Amino acid sequence: AALGHNVISFEPNPVNILRLCDSLRLNDWSNGEPDIHIFQNAVSNVHGEEMMLLSPKNPGQAFLKPMEGQDPETNDHKAKTTLISLDKLAEEQGWLHQKDFRIKLMKVDVEGKEPQVFLGSSKLLQSGVVEHILTEGRRFGRTNIQESFVVLFKAGYTIKEPKIPLSGKTPEAKAKNVCEWWLEKLGPNSQMVRDMWWIRA
Numbered sequence: 001a002a003l004g005h006n007v008i009s010f011e012p013n014p015v016n017i018l019r020l021c022d023s024l025r026l027n028d029w030s031n032g033e034p035d036i037h038i039f040q041n042a043v044s045n046v047h048g049e050e051m052m053l054l055s056p057k058n059p060g061q062a063f064l065k066p067m068e069g070q071d072p073e074t075n076d077h078k079a080k081t082t083l084i085s086l087d088k089l090a091e092e093q094g095w096l097h098q099k100d101f102r103i104k105l106m107k108v109d110v111e112g113k114e115p116q117v118f119l120g121s122s123k124l125l126q127s128g129v130v131e132h133i134l135t136e137g138r139r140f141g142r143t144n145i146q147e148s149f150v151v152l153f154k155a156g157y158t159i160k161e162p163k164i165p166l167s168g169k170t171p172e173a174k175a176k177n178v179c180e181w182w183l184e185k186l187g188p189n190s191q192m193v194r195d196m197w198w199i200r201a
Helices: 014-026 086-093 114-119 122-126 143-154 171-186
Strands: 007-010 036-039 048-054 062-065 078-084 103-108 130-137 157-161 194-200
Touching (some): 014 036, 078 086, 114 122, 114 130, 114 143, 122 143, 143 157, 143 171
Antiparallel strands (some): 048 062, 048 078, 157 194
């Protein structure tokens, strides 16, 4: 926003929503220039409600947990949130049918739920409107992270950083290359977080 670009933000944590609104007011960005939309949703590959666990030590941090057996009224550090996929939102907002609509940069940092975001974004990604993707990766031995890389490769993206040798010819083989490379670098049990930059090939 500081560079004059329009922003679409997804933030389920009410504490961070207040911070975003304060930032809009303090920076005088509430007049529609640039255009900033804030959706109070958690992005995933499913729809419905989940429990959000708020960190008492870091008020801006939150984690999702299935609603079953959870009562947000009994814990000050819990709250319900609504899940939505980017494919569903793109259809509702008409992003896939707007000729000049472009997303220059898509940043995904969702506390380990990055695979679910991409698994719920295949139509949006295949449409070609997203140019650059910055995301975090972790626990590269999980099945769903490899599946999310398949979605990205199928949509025509490749990894700009870090430089990962890709010997595979198919999206599935390339996704396997990426996970095996990270596992070799970090170790099979590592929970270290690593940044990745994807661009359309």
